[in-house]
Each structure stands twice: as structure tokens, then as C-alpha cells.
Amino acid sequence: MTTPMTTQAALSAAERAAYGKDARKRAPRTCHGWFEADGGRIDPVEVLEGQSATRVPELVPIRYGRMLESPFRFYRGAAALMAMDLRQLPNTGLTVQLCGDAHLLNFRLLASPERHLVFDINDFDETLAGSFEWDVKRLAASFAIAGRHNGFSAAEQDSAVRECVRAYRTRMRAFATMATLDVWYAQDDADQMRALMASSMSKEARHRTAQATAKARTRTHLQAFAKLTRITADGRRIAPDPPLVTPLRDLLNDPSDDRQEKELRSVVEGYARTLSSERRFLLRRYRLVDMARKVVGVGSVGTRCWILLLLGKDDDDPLLLQAKEANESVLAAPTGAARYDNEGRRVVTGQRLMQTTSDIFLGWTHATGLDGKGRDFYVRQLRDWKGIAQPETMDPALLRLFAHLCGAGLARAHARSGDPVAIAAYLGGSDRFDRALAVFAQAYADQNERDAAALAAAVASGRVRAAIL
Known part of the structure; x- marks a missing residue:
């Protein structure tokens, strides 16, 4: 049984709170501390190979190579494995729009359309409706795994996890007392957050946070433009860096074959129809003057991702868009959700539900490639004031602080689509849920290491091939 995300107005606040507390009968808070892989669990490498079957074959080894760099990098590419595991666990039925891949590196500084720097979730490839605790568990486990990677003690890892979950719980309880529009308008402005957190930060942490904020403001589309393009005899074009960046002209066997170019132009035309009239x-x-295939991320490597170079009044007036293939969410099978008519639309809808401010060029489309297969895409700007955390450089105190920011940010995202009154009532005022997830995070970090070892063994045996770039 799930709580409909759109029927809160039909219930009183007391009824919503009662529904949340009643969910404890289905899934007691302490039950979230348990994790043990199901006896019939599918071979993790088989799951990864299943995903790879629909991807660009020559890019799949890069995906495996990136996942083998560390257990944390493996975790970033293993959202499908965790979705499979979460399906076996008790379910609260308290539904929100899930990010679906809420690990700590999917929280970062972003630019709002008003040119403010905000802290928010960035990646929504797996977004879908589901029980709120799925995102919280994925986020919590990521802090345990990151702490292990840094050589932190178990107590230091647990401290970061518990701070993350405590921040989620206490902020959700705060949202439960707020007016509906106030919840919707809430956002995490980077400067306000930095000022708020300054009292609990060391001098070094304050300095590094100020540096990160300043650096994010330099990561503009113009910086990406300078890095990714060059002047040619034909004008400004995307610079090749194969296999990570491969211009379309270099992918075609026959330079006179313009079918793929026409198809990508149709991507832009179809995508434009999903924008509001002023956009x-x-x-x-x-x-549109050029396009190239780009390798992105860890879990996304091998999916079809194009960067599109558009120019305005001259060669120094650019717009860089990213058209990224959108496949069925890894949560679709575990949740039994109905399939969207366009997976790109699923991504965009989820992003607009969870983010306080989204990219003005965010949209979706559908296109047919040279192989005759139709694929869904979502489109956004390639880079616009993005500040990315570097957990490997964090000490235990800074990781704990970042965990607080991520937990609070996830609560804000969930409160927009879910019922903060019901979820807050379920979580309660004690730290019972926090302690349970600290136990879960350690157990899942163990499972993640076993899965990473299974991929390493598959590479060593020649079952799959990995490429380190």
C-alpha cells in the first residue's frame, strides 16, 4: 500500500500523521537496520551485463574500468544492483518522487535561472515514484563507502551516516509544520547555507567551502566551451578527444552520409517542442553547428550521450547542450511502476518535481538512430555553475558536515512530492531510524565490496573486458 502523492488535501493533518505512524506496523523503524542478500540473488555481473547489452559496445569496457577504480566508484555504477536488493526489504509505502541514485556525488552546487548558486540533487536518470527510504538508504550507504575509501574508522563512518539521516529526519519534521507553498518554495541557497554552517566548521573547512563556492561560479558554459571546442577552417567546432569525445564526423564511415546528422537535428527540433514558448x-x-558523442559519469558510460554545439550571434556566443539517452529506470521492475511513454519525459518530470530550480533548457525528445532503433533522450545544458564535492579530500568532520547538507537536501526534495506530515510522523523524534540506517549502511558497504570483487574476478577471467582511461 502506498500513499498517493496527490491526495494529501483530502486528509486532515491528523489523519496524515496517523497514516505515517501506522506505516510502522508494516515496516518498524528498527527493521531498516537489517540487510542480508537474498539467497536467490542474481549474479551482480549478470545484472551489469544486462544493462550493457543495450549500450554502445566499444564504450562498455570504459564503464567497467571506471567501476573497478574503487568500491565507491563501483557503487556509483551499481544503482541497478541496489534497486534489486531494496525490493527484498520491508517497505513503508510512504511514496515520494525518488532520485533513484541518491549517492553523495549526486548532490552539488548548481546555478538557478536567477543566477544564484544553490545546493541540490543533480542526476535524475533513475527517478521514479517509490518509498522514501530507498533514497535515504542509498545516500546513507554512500557515506559509509566513502568513509571506508578514506580510511576512516567504523565510528567515523557511522557518525557521517547518522548525521545524514538525522538531518533528513529533523528537516522533514520541520517541513511537516510548514505551509504547503513554503515547502514548495524552500531552497538551499549556497551562501545562506555556508553562513549557517560556519559556526560548526573549522577554519580550514570554511576556507575550503568558500573555495568550492567560488570555483563553482567559474564552471560556466563558457569554460566548457573553451575546453571542448576549437577554431577550424569551417569555424568553431567540437575538438576530438576519442574515445571520450568523438565528433559525429569521425563516427561516420562515409563523410557524405548525413543521416545521423539529420537525426540529431531532429532531436533538437523535437526537444524544442517540449520547452515553454519563451524558451x-x-x-x-x-x-546548431556541430555535435559529438561524449562519455559521461560512471553508471551512464555506454549510453548514447551527445553534446550539441549551437552558436548565437557569432563564434563566441555559444550554447552547449547535452542530449542524453534515457532508458527505463532501474526502479521500474522493483516498484512495478507503469512505463512512461517517453523515458526522457520521466527524467524531466522527476527533476522538476524534486529540484527547486531547474535548467531553463531542460526538455526531452525521441529519435531513431542509424540502426533503426528509436531511443528516448532528455536534454539540458552541458555545464552551468556546477560545483562537485571531492569526498576523497575530506576529513571525518568535513564528511560529516557534507552528510548533513545532503540529508537535509534530500528531505527538501522529498517533501515537495511526498507527504512530509506522514513521513515525519513515521520517523518520529527519536534517533531510532538514524541508528538503524547506520547498521544498514555498513552491511550494504560489505555487499558493495563483494559485488566489486565479483566484477574484478570477471575481468580477470576474461568474462568481461575493462579499459582504464
Whole structure:
């Protein structure tokens, strides 16, 4: 049984709280501390190979190579494995729009359309409706895994996990007391957050946080433009860096074959129809001049991702868009959710539900490739004021502080689509849920290491091939 995300108005606050407390009968808070892999659990390498079957074959070894760099990197690419495991666990039925891949590196500094720097979730490839605790568990486990990677003690790892979950719980309880519009308007402005957290930060942490904020403001589309393009005889074009960045002209066997170019132009035309009228007007100020396939992330490696170079009034007036293939969410089978008519639309809908401010060029489309297969895409700007955390450089205190920011940010994202009154009532005022998830995070970190070892063994045996770039 799940709580409909759109029927809160039909119930009183007391009824919503009662529903949340009643969920403890289905899934007691202490039960979330238990994890043991199901006896019939599918071979993790088989799951990864299943995902790879639909990806660009020559890029799949890069994905495996990146996942083998560390257990934390493996975790970033293993959302499908965790979704499979979470399906076996008790379920609260308190539904929100899930990120679906809420590990700590999916929280970062982003630019709002008003040009403010905000802290929010960035990646929504796996977004879907489901029980709130799935995201909390994935986020909590990521802190245990990151702490292990840094050589922190078990107590230091647990401290970060518990701080993450405590921040989620206490902020959700705060949202439960707020007016509906106030919940919707809430956002985590980077400067306000930095000022708020300064009292609990060391001088070194304050300095590093200020540096991160300043650096994020330099990571603009113009910086990406300078890095990814060059002047040619034909004008400004995307610079090749194969296999990570491969211009379309270098992918075609026959330079005169313009079918793929026409198809990608149709991506832009179809995508434009999903924008609001004023943003379509803005997009028409630019012309498409070049496109390239780009390798992105860890879990996404091998999916079809294109960067599109558009120019405005001249060669120094760019717009860089990323058109990324959207496949069925890894949560679809575990949750039994109905399939979307367009997976790109699923991503965009989830992002707009969870983020306080989204990219003005966010949209979706569908296109057919040279192989005759139709694929869904979502489109956004390639880079716009993005500040990315570096957990490997954090000491235990800074990791704990970052855990607080992520937990509180996830609560804000969930409160927009879910019922903060019901979820807060379920979580309660004690730390019972926090302590349970600290136990879960350690157990799942163990499982993650076993799965990473299974992939390493598959590479060593020649079952799959990995490439380190």
C-alpha cells in the first residue's frame, strides 16, 4: 500500500500523521537496520551485463574500468544492483518522487535561472515514484563507502551516516509544520547555507567551502566551451578527444552520409517542442553547428550521450547542450511502476518535481538512430555553475558536515512530492531510524565490496573486458 502523492488535501493533518505512524506496523523503524542478500540473488555481473547489452559496445569496457577504480566508484555504477536488493526489504509505502541514485556525488552546487548558486540533487536518470527510504538508504550507504575509501574508522563512518539521516529526519519534521507553498518554495541557497554552517566548521573547512563556492561560479558554459571546442577552417567546432569525445564526423564511415546528422537535428527540433514558448523563442536565437558523442559519469558510460554545439550571434556566443539517452529506470521492475511513454519525459518530470530550480533548457525528445532503433533522450545544458564535492579530500568532520547538507537536501526534495506530515510522523523524534540506517549502511558497504570483487574476478577471467582511461 502506498500513499498517493496527490491526495494529501483530502486528509486532515491528523489523519496524515496517523497514516505515517501506522506505516510502522508494516515496516518498524528498527527493521531498516537489517540487510542480508537474498539467497536467490542474481549474479551482480549478470545484472551489469544486462544493462550493457543495450549500450554502445566499444564504450562498455570504459564503464567497467571506471567501476573497478574503487568500491565507491563501483557503487556509483551499481544503482541497478541496489534497486534489486531494496525490493527484498520491508517497505513503508510512504511514496515520494525518488532520485533513484541518491549517492553523495549526486548532490552539488548548481546555478538557478536567477543566477544564484544553490545546493541540490543533480542526476535524475533513475527517478521514479517509490518509498522514501530507498533514497535515504542509498545516500546513507554512500557515506559509509566513502568513509571506508578514506580510511576512516567504523565510528567515523557511522557518525557521517547518522548525521545524514538525522538531518533528513529533523528537516522533514520541520517541513511537516510548514505551509504547503513554503515547502514548495524552500531552497538551499549556497551562501545562506555556508553562513549557517560556519559556526560548526573549522577554519580550514570554511576556507575550503568558500573555495568550492567560488570555483563553482567559474564552471560556466563558457569554460566548457573553451575546453571542448576549437577554431577550424569551417569555424568553431567540437575538438576530438576519442574515445571520450568523438565528433559525429569521425563516427561516420562515409563523410557524405548525413543521416545521423539529420537525426540529431531532429532531436533538437523535437526537444524544442517540449520547452515553454519563451524558451523555444530563446533557443531559436541559436543555430546548431556541430555535435559529438561524449562519455559521461560512471553508471551512464555506454549510453548514447551527445553534446550539441549551437552558436548565437557569432563564434563566441555559444550554447552547449547535452542530449542524453534515457532508458527505463532501474526502479521500474522493483516498484512495478507503469512505463512512461517517453523515458526522457520521466527524467524531466522527476527533476522538476524534486529540484527547486531547474535548467531553463531542460526538455526531452525521441529519435531513431542509424540502426533503426528509436531511443528516448532528455536534454539540458552541458555545464552551468556546477560545483562537485571531492569526498576523497575530506576529513571525518568535513564528511560529516557534507552528510548533513545532503540529508537535509534530500528531505527538501522529498517533501515537495511526498507527504512530509506522514513521513515525519513515521520517523518520529527519536534517533531510532538514524541508528538503524547506520547498521544498514555498513552491511550494504560489505555487499558493495563483494559485488566489486565479483566484477574484478570477471575481468580477470576474461568474462568481461575493462579499459582504464
